[in-house]
Amino acid sequence: MSAPANAAAPGKSLARSRPRYGEYLIKAILLIAALVSIATTVGIVTALVEPTIEFFSEVSLGQFFGSTTWGPLFNPPAFGVWPIIVATLEITLIAIIVAVPLGLAAAIFLSEYATPRVRRICKPILEVLAGVPTVVFGFFALTFVTPLLKDWFPFLELESKNALSAGLLVGVMIIPIVASLSEDAMTAVPNGLREGSFALGASKMITSVRVVVPAAFSGIVAAVILAISRAAGETMIVAIAGGFKSVFTLNPADEMATMAAFIAQAGSGDASVGSIPYKTIFAVGSLLFIMTFAMNYVSARMVQKYREVYE
Amino acid sequence: MSQPNVTIRGPEVPNTPGSLDPVFTVEDLSVFYGDYEAVRNVDMMIGRREITAMIGPSGCGKSTVLRCFNRMNDLIPGAHIKGKILYHDENLYGDHVDPIEVRRRIGMVFQKPNPFPKSIYENVAYGPKVNGIKRNMDTVVEEALTKAALWDEVKDKLKQNALSLSGGQQQRLCIARAIAVKPEVILMDEPCSALDPIATTKIEDLMQELRQEYTILIVTHNMQQAARVSDRTAFFTAEVDDAGVRHGRLVEFDQTTRIFTKPSDKRTEDYITGRFG
């Protein structure tokens, strides 16, 4: 037998040769980096909380949620928040009506039908669409889409700023989110399920609609929820093409201010620090933050649930 | 030693090769993935109401061949065949043939149990539904589950999610699902490899039952299993051609008893005696 080449002679201790402080230090640095995100949330909450509390010490919750007249900057001011909530929901709804069918269909196509080549080309293009700055969508809505809609559908009596074009463009903006995340969810559906369905004589359409989509359902819901929160918080498109009129209306041909548009308008404008109108910005900001937080919490739960199914 | 050393508990094979009543006749089949010829020049016949096993080392093309029988390979971009597979004298790859119809007639069970993430009932009812079968669905489901020897275990929880079943139960559910569309043939690709011994025994017993009504083709890594359950065995191996490319080849196809007792090819013998693999 040849001479032992092993460095590890029996008996040599397995104890640590030297302490590894570096490893601890690194871990600490990494943790700190991760905590920056917590600090961000703390910062947002801090920025929002104080003025919001002050706001509600002067304006009752009843006034805030119990009336439908909004005009914190008018004289006398009105603090019924519903008009801007309704406008936010309406524009979000229009956006969802545009984005969910189109985005989902595009996702099904990319995940189930497209050849790898087509997918390789189309996904990045969708990503580009996702990267188009929202001012650009706003510009396009205001100077191209609205005039076009006025031409084509004069009976709608569109105002020059209106919820309809803003909503449409917000919808287009979120198509890539819906499409790309749903596609991810569908691609994550194990191939075995598709094969199982095909092997039973199901067609591609049936397999897509009855097996893949239900199996990816919670992922799709998560995608839609994220898209909704993006739509609800979108500022530039609604500021440019949706307008600032804060009137309680359901007519999408009307101009209407969403919550984000209100913040943008009031935030870049008059209200002096400490005045009630100024605090209104923060109260509305808090509301928007809570709404997106709630939606995202639901979405996170959905994603968690669907991960559990296949892992 | 050249004498076989695997337990053979396979059923008696009533058919001599001459008496084989073919459901499929494979003629000079080659299968390609793009340019790569994964399997070359296979000739074999699958007998009605027999269990035919396909064995061989990993990568020799067993799954590839199996998936030709119900045109599952159509789903892989670039996959195509040369040669013919006749199903009752009709070319499976003929122009007018609808692969969806083919798959309805020829069911398949996969290596990893793949129930849909739906209720047990819906899993079984899915096939009949998509095929527009109008019979009373409850009856269909019960019948299929009974045949798959699963009815007693699940009859009280048909609404429960299929993923809550154990691996072995899931695999039997997949068999039930396949049976529910009343196929003539069932293809099985290593149906037990993800299961424990007890579940494996159950599936093997079930296969013996099903053999009364169905033609079964099974791919297995487990020689013992092939020996235990099959009537005929096809032994595949991979050969490297002059250009250094590996191709799957059918080495020997015969009654299981013969393959395991008197293989006519040296490579078969080496494989079943454990000299390689």
Next chain:
Amino acid sequence: MSQPNVTIRGPEVPNTPGSLDPVFTVEDLSVFYGDYEAVRNVDMMIGRREITAMIGPSGCGKSTVLRCFNRMNDLIPGAHIKGKILYHDENLYGDHVDPIEVRRRIGMVFQKPNPFPKSIYENVAYGPKVNGIKRNMDTVVEEALTKAALWDEVKDKLKQNALSLSGGQQQRLCIARAIAVKPEVILMDEPCSALDPIATTKIEDLMQELRQEYTILIVTHNMQQAARVSDRTAFFTAEVDDAGVRHGRLVEFDQTTRIFTKPSDKRTEDYITGRFG
């Protein structure tokens, strides 16, 4: 039939059980994943410069046990052990023991070859580098590749990406990589299951070579392989306890020749004769 029916080509075992010179002594080892006791009460010894094989049906805990020997299980959240593993009389799970030092002494080769996506040279040099070995790296690399019987095949393309090698070459590269840090023991978890027969043969031959210098522990699904290469064999199986939970158990541990010719346990016999698995 109770007589063995697997070819045994294992090397002569010079040591009788009494003469076993233990590198590891496993005492009443149980391994847990969280609350789940995956393996229960294992006692065995690993002899110096021997090849010890661990066989058994899927899920019986072979990999789990193997990964205790170099504390790879530490990386799985919730995994912990009861009992002891002594490495040269030192408890591997003692308080002062540094798992990183353990892994340096006890190398490991995985089921799927997992070379780093770097050059061949860097793959081999990586271990010595991270362990601060100061010797001439070129020599270290050449030595390790030579021992792994790969030097001749790769000496002209050391700068090439390791992923461009064939599967068998990649696996030998992984062995070379393990050897380069001069471990005493090499653990192998189904090192050939992803390889073709020719590559498998090469690795098996290599194991016989390495046995001159290293203690080797190998997990394999392939009984023939265990029989061919190992000096001793441990047979594991999974038992279901009263609560219906499956636990891996060591059924029998003995010289390979005995395990395959005169197993003392009925379950071992059933397994190696192919009655289950």
Next chain:
Amino acid sequence: GGGDAGTEAEPGATTAASEGAETAPAALSGEIKIDGSSTVAPLTQAAAEIFGEEQPTVKIAVGTSGTGGGFEKFCAGETDVSDASRPIKDEEKANCAAKSINFSELTVAVDALTVVVPKENTWATCLTVDQLKKAWEPAAEGKVMSWKDIDGKFPDEPLKLYGPGTDSGTFDYFTGEVNGEEGASRKDYSPSENDNDIVNGVAGAKGGLGYFGFTYFEENMDKLNAVQIDSGSGCVTPSVETAQNGTYTPLSRPLFIYPSTAAVKRPEVAAFLDFYVANINSIAKDAKFIPLNAEQEAKLKSDLTALKAS
């Protein structure tokens, strides 16, 4: 980062500075921060641009946060000069005082708030202040929805109202003069910081009615008609003359800038203000504002001198 980002501006520096105004010492530097009314901004921006041609190394940033927003930053010490389309309010003064920021008010231009209707509108050539109030007062909200509701003689054309956002000095001024109280206005009109939206809105609806600064009207005379205003002594057309001589009431108003006393101590700020005031009427012309009349111009100059002396 790289400190070379600004070098592009440098080459022109010496040449432009050499022909500089008499008060400006050669090559000043530093940054002047200005914010405030979007109405006044074009004037200040024009001043900054022309001044920049002579003093390219002085960096002037002009923001448009609105009069109130401008004062907010100004009184927080964040800006040097604040543009305003209304005089500073008492609470804003208090804010400034709290931070001990002193300032003075300079009237740099006058504006004629112009009430506009689209070209198709043939009926509203002249409106009384009462009629305007009828259209704009808070009580009109949801009730006065047609031109007919303003005056029975007008056609029954749906009334579409456009105006500046609530945070602009223009809004404060208009509501103060027409509705009697600053900020008192019906809420169901389309507000916009962007006067262009008002132009488009009014031009695009037959029943449109809006108001904004005279400058914007001049730029859009092809799309809009200006309404004459009758405050009791007959209809007056908004124009340079009527604004300058004060006959266009009550909607002509002064526009201001508020430099802080501390900032004026800085040579670049002083130089800028000197330049601004010295060339006020040519800047106003350039920016299409209504220039000051001689009397106002004289007052402006003396105000600045007083400020610099303080």
Next chain:
Amino acid sequence: MAVLSTPKSAVQLASKGRPLKEHLFRIALLSSLAIALIFLGMLLIYTLEEGWGRLNPMLWENMPSIRRPETAGIQSGIFGTLWIISLTALMALPTGILAAIYLEEYADRGRWYNKIIELNISNLAAVPSIVYGILGLGIIARWLQFGFTVMTGAITISLLVLPIVIISAREAIRAVPPSIREGSLALGATQWQTIWRQVLPASIPGIATGSILALSRAIGEAAPFLMLGAATLVRFNPEGVWSSFTVLPLQIYNFISQSREEFHVLAAAAIVVLLAILLVMNSVAIWLRNRYQKRW
């Protein structure tokens, strides 16, 4: 025994006229995708056509002007954007990547604080950018007294893109097969050695791709700057982090808000420039991804 399987004679494998529905479905799917893509095309063509007249060197050689839109440029916007983006890259990328490493390689998922960090990050990714503007205004500009400077803008935008960077970096790190980690650890490497020498190099292309996409989102943001009240007419390029500044999207927003038609042309031209920068960044990201994707 009951013969339930298809009798031999009845074999008929021809299709049963199912394809029409299938085709319609497929066409519907394809057109949905096409609509999204055509829309992008229309947007590009429209802005290009609108801005064509102003796509000349004056655009990037000149400063914006309120008086002469026909010769005005967007240089200060371009430089402001470059400043913001560079600083954001310097701040958000390292932080994001380190956080991603922590979450993927070190964090014990079961711990409540790690769960909170995870939930928090996914929540932050959904927080509207205008709310980040409030953060920048209230905390960074006012409370930290950083004022309305490049620094404030860059920190705000860094925080805005941080969740995106973290999420994409995590995906890239997760894509490195565990076998690589095991291989390294089994050789006696420490965890950090494994990460630094194996995991990070292997995931760099993915991280780079994600980072570029995150930065390209940052380039297009206008809403937070609106809250921060960045000046609208800035006729100089920032000289340092404490300088006033403007960014392209805000510049565009202001041009859109002007009444003279020339400004709209200018806005369109500026949009073309902005989109061109974005396209370049996206192309680099795509190129990186295609080049290095899936090597194992």
